[in-house]
Amino acid sequence: MKQEEIDRLLDTLDPRQKVRLLTGATTWRTADEPAVGLRGMTMSDGPAGVRGESWDERNTSALLPSASAVGAMWDEELAERLGGLLAAEAKRKGVDVVLAPTLNLHRSPLSGRHFECYSEDPELTARTGAALIRGIQARGVAATAKHYVANDSETDRLTVSVDLDERTLREVYLVPFEAAVRAAGVRVVMCGYNAVDGTTLAESPLLARPLKEEWGFDGVLVSDWGAVRSTVPAALAALDLAMPGPESPWADGLVRAIEDGHVPMAAIDDKVGRLLRLADRVGALDPGTPAIAVEPAQHPSPAEDPRVLLRRAVAAGCVLLGNRGVLPLDPDSLTSLAVIGAQAADPRVQGGGSAGVHPRHVSTPFDALRDALAPTTRVVHAPGPALGAPPFLGGPGCHDPRDGRPGALLRVLGADGAELYAGHRESGRQIEPPLPPGAHTVEISARLLPGTGGTWTFGVGGFGRMSLTVDGTPLVDGVFPRETDDPAVVHVNPPSQYGETGLTAGRPVLVVARRELADGTGRATLVTAAPPRPDRATALAEAVDAARAADAAVVFVGTTQDSESEGHDRTTLALPGDQDELVRAVIAAQPRTVVVVNSGGPVEMPWRDAAPAVLLTWFPGQEAGTGLADVLFGAAEPGGRLPTTWPATLADAPVRAVRPVDGVLRYAEGPHIGHRAWLREHRTPAYWFGHGLGYTTWEYENASVAGETEAADEETAFTVSVRLRNTGGRRGREVVQVYLARPGSAVERPVRWLAGYASVEAGPGETVTAAVRVPHRALHHWSPQKTEWLTEPGTYEVYAGPSAGRLPLAATVEVPRTADGDPVGERFPYR
DSSP states (O other): OOHHHHHHHHHTOOHHHHHHTTBOSSSSBOOOBGGGTBOOOBEEOOTTOOOOSSOOTTSOBOOOOOHHHHHHHOOHHHHHHHHHHHHHHHHHTTOSEEOOOBOOOOOSTTOTTGGGSOOSOHHHHHHHHHHHHHHHHTTTOEEEEEEETTOOOOTTTTTOEEEOOHHHIIIIISHHHHHHHHTTOOSEEEEOSSEETTEEGGGOGGGIIIIITTTOOOSEEEEOTTOOOOSHHHHHTTOOBBOSOSOSHHHHHHHHHHHTTSSOHHHHHHHHHHHHHHHHHTTOSOTTOOSOOOOOSSOSSGGGOHHHHHHHHHHHHOEEEEESSOOSOOTTTOSEEEEESGGGTSOOOSOBSTTOOOBSOOOOHHHHHHHHSOTTSEEEEEOOSOOSSOOBSBSTTEEOTTTOOBSEEEEEEOTTSOEEEEEEESBSEESSOOOOTTOOEEEEEEEEOOSSOEEEEEEEEOSEEEEEEETTEEEEEEEEOOOOOOHHHHHTOOOEEEEEEEEOTTOOEEEEEEEEOOTTSOOOEEEEEEOOOOOHHHHHHHHHHHHHHSSEEEEEEEOOTTTSBTTBOOSOOSOSTTHHHHHHHHHHHOSSEEEEEEOSSOOOOTTTTTOSEEEEOOSOOTTHHHHHHHHHTTSSOOOOOOSSOBOSSGGGOSOOOOSOBTTEEEOTTTTOOTHHHHHHTTOOOSBOTTOOBOSSOEEEEEEEEEOHHHHOOSSEEEEEEEEEEEOSSSOEEEEEEEEEEOTTOSSOOOSSEEEEEEEEEEOTTOEEEEEEEEEGGGGEEEETTTTEEEEOOEEEEEEEESBTTBOOEEEEEEEOOOTTOOSSOEEOOOO
């Protein structure tokens, strides 16, 4: 849409109509305006799946692997295809704007939202994020780059001020956002809750410069939900849209601020004009066009089934950390397989928090491994010691007390106890129960047939007055005040209150939980029910016996909802519960053991050197089992490479701080995060950034640099040609990584930094050459004094290899000095 057309539409609106458009009409929709043919635009989380407007288990979604798994793919073509799947899901659900990708960095291994971010490295994150954006936007849906900027941890995230120097901000944390704008043309950017150098992002000058003024971002700048806390300061900043609505600091006060002359109409027109441009791009501005048509939930042919792509994505993101000849397992030679660990039957397929969706189905590892083997192969599951918080009410033995269907009954009651709504649900996790007029109490009930006798633990989660009874016996009864403003806690994962009672196996009981609704406490209501925990020693012994009696064992370990989720950072990298002891015991009993790690970010693995094989699956999405079976049995090669350096212990990690001091979190390490920090501190991690094994081996033979006259273009400074040979026995894929160093630089730099990468494939004995393009930006540094990008002339060292810690090939490249250049650097326009 041309600016002249936008101006014409703006002229038809009065100030009150314009201001109305700048706050959401609902939690997930923008306002409509019939006077200009504008329908409301629908937004939806999230990075691993498109939930839609409601958080309803009956409205299922395709569930992608977590962003950390996508970052581990080092594969832009696949990331773009996954973006296309998100767009297809958005269209199916009537969504115009997908709130993805998250472009923050893995600064500290303790970050609770590690799983939602791609990597520790600005270059890898930039390329992966831009690819996903291209995939989403190619189908007429807008993507959202978030959370702008330096929003890399969860502790006090609503109030924390991140303090960092300008060079670090420009060279590290802004890089992925710049790529989202310049390389992918992202249509929406979301600002974070945090402040940078004392100014909250919703009011920050960083919204104007560099985002809009330097990079030319012409889309909509939206707040994170509830991040706008002022009227005039936020309106004078470059923020365009306050979400959610209909209430916000802009809803009432902004018209008055315009009338009083505190906010110029030109600023309002710019904001509304951007909304109109976005509406035009997603098809929301034609008065004859209804909202995006909702497509059928089932895809008409196998070629369009997202399960095929998602299964491939699991294998592509799996990182084989170590392998002593155990993998791949030969399915034809196995007569028995022990599958150990609770997460084999109930894997974590997504991270916790606001981006969660209800997957259409989940392929569990136990089921998939059993299905991939011959019917004559004995596959045994031993869960080991209990792990994690009590599960939500539901599953086998749980029925709606009204109609007998598996699941639970959800009711909404008035203040007088009258039933205002009743409906069947699959579980006791109800994040958004309906709110009919007069809604006062949410009630969830189920008739439970215990399969195990003994002491059961029941819980109800929420805020305010809550109660829980089992066959009329009160287990929870009290008023539980809200103690946080964090929306991820209030609206998604409120704390639970617990009680215990003894049950008899086979004797049904009626479970009833109630939660009164009060202003400002949300409406999420969670009911959990956990059978007696098995005896720890007995469960461990059963796992060991199963492993010893089998031909091979696969043991699953990982994080839990309590240990890794949005809304809080981690305090340890240790695996919860008795998982380390379980792994040690299984390894001792079975020499053909594969340890599968199911986490979104780094965990400590004190047994890693003794493990015959260690495979990292991240949070693998709905095809967790089928994709993993492909890798374990050799139908697919584990394609992932670490997007983050993994420490052996938390104490080893050079950058750990996530807790503010007096409200301030200082990025004192500057640009030295991730592998850069490890190199600077001369420390050796458990596994380097970029590490990952396949099912073949490679020899790096030669690296050469093609200079500017031979290989440069508008984006590329030079190309590094890396020759390598497949020295193994099967075809494979290798990710060739190129790093730069500038010893003796006149400015502070990392010891080495990632400059580019490319993947190659070759069969046994074949030689292949990877052409790794090094962009101009890899040579730049930001000059705060001159407020521009400079390129320092001189000799740069070039290294190539399979990880940041293993770079067998080296070369040099000369960056010439111009006649009027200075020793610190020359002006070099960002390309």
